[in-house]
Amino acid sequence: MMDFLHNHTILDYIFIVTVSILITSFAIPSILHVARFRHLYDDLGHFRKTHDHGIPRLGGVAIFVGFTITALLFCMADKSLPNNYLLTACIILFAMGLKDDLSGVNSSTKFIIQLVVCAILVVLGDIRLTSMYGVFGIYDLSYVLSVCISILFILMIVNAFNLIDGIDGLAAATGIVANGAFAALFIYGRQYELAAVSLAMTGAIIGFMKYNLTPAKIFMGDTGSLLIGLISAVMAIKFMEVNKLPNHNIPPIYSVPALTFAILIGPIFDTARIFIVRIASGTSPFSADRNHIHHRMLRLGFNHLQTTLILAGINILSILMVLLFTDYGNSTLIVMIISVSLLFNWSITFFIRSKERSGLAFRNLFV
Numbered sequence: 001m002m003d004f005l006h007n008h009t010i011l012d013y014i015f016i017v018t019v020s021i022l023i024t025s026f027a028i029p030s031i032l033h034v035a036r037f038r039h040l041y042d043d044l045g046h047f048r049k050t051h052d053h054g055i056p057r058l059g060g061v062a063i064f065v066g067f068t069i070t071a072l073l074f075c076m077a078d079k080s081l082p083n084n085y086l087l088t089a090c091i092i093l094f095a096m097g098l099k100d101d102l103s104g105v106n107s108s109t110k111f112i113i114q115l116v117v118c119a120i121l122v123v124l125g126d127i128r129l130t131s132m133y134g135v136f137g138i139y140d141l142s143y144v145l146s147v148c149i150s151i152l153f154i155l156m157i158v159n160a161f162n163l164i165d166g167i168d169g170l171a172a173a174t175g176i177v178a179n180g181a182f183a184a185l186f187i188y189g190r191q192y193e194l195a196a197v198s199l200a201m202t203g204a205i206i207g208f209m210k211y212n213l214t215p216a217k218i219f220m221g222d223t224g225s226l227l228i229g230l231i232s233a234v235m236a237i238k239f240m241e242v243n244k245l246p247n248h249n250i251p252p253i254y255s256v257p258a259l260t261f262a263i264l265i266g267p268i269f270d271t272a273r274i275f276i277v278r279i280a281s282g283t284s285p286f287s288a289d290r291n292h293i294h295h296r297m298l299r300l301g302f303n304h305l306q307t308t309l310i311l312a313g314i315n316i317l318s319i320l321m322v323l324l325f326t327d328y329g330n331s332t333l334i335v336m337i338i339s340v341s342l343l344f345n346w347s348i349t350f351f352i353r354s355k356e357r358s359g360l361a362f363r364n365l366f367v
Contacts, residue, residue: 020203060224
């Protein structure tokens, strides 16, 4: 059976996604039952919460189970990805995320554990960036610089996915777009093992998604968002590395760094923006607030589903823009992506201020 699937890659990919979806979908009802029986609900008292009733936040357990079982069953072992180190990192991050969802973990402990996870992947697993493709004049990286940049990149993406998990469906939709895009690109480049890992994660998120769309029955919690961020970061690094050398059997993929940036633009831009705003206002970049892009769109009157669809749509348009204008080169495309993101952010700011001025003028009529 397994040999037949591996010899028929399309069937293999369909089977991987289907099994991952089914495992996650079947796991969530049991998790919901346990969460309700044990009263394991989200903290309604937190000022950032946008729901008025308790919702379990253990959906990441189902995502982890669906992804891990599928990866162990169907992902072929080869030299393109050290699955032992990848799954070790996933298990460590899962354990920390689960404890955080159940009882909380202080920030210093979370940072140390995330650093250990990154070191396992980068140093032991040798999953690291070795070239910047000439972006802004940077080409090959020394080993030490390669390790440092790769660890920082994984840390950033892991926490960026955690930060965008603020409304129903957003982190899940972003994870589907990112891992689905990487899977399609790996299939095109005949990187079958890497495509299988991306598809296993995509299927696990899809299985969770139907329980997380408005009105959400369950949240993924840190367990899910950290895991999705980790796999997305690893797939981004591997995508850049496998396309460093041309494959003469297929047409090359151009502007690889810009394409990677476009795939992950949602969490990257929101995290960078929120850190800059907090630092500029004199507060800690790690302090919680309701100033994320998705929170600001809710202030404009969009609901959770509309906000998720709009942000996922912009993510997809960014990817298509790079594919359409690939001849422009990495640096130009990255500037274009940032410019479009800034324009979208400024548009939100303009409409929020217009709405606030209109509301103030309306209230003044009755004063």
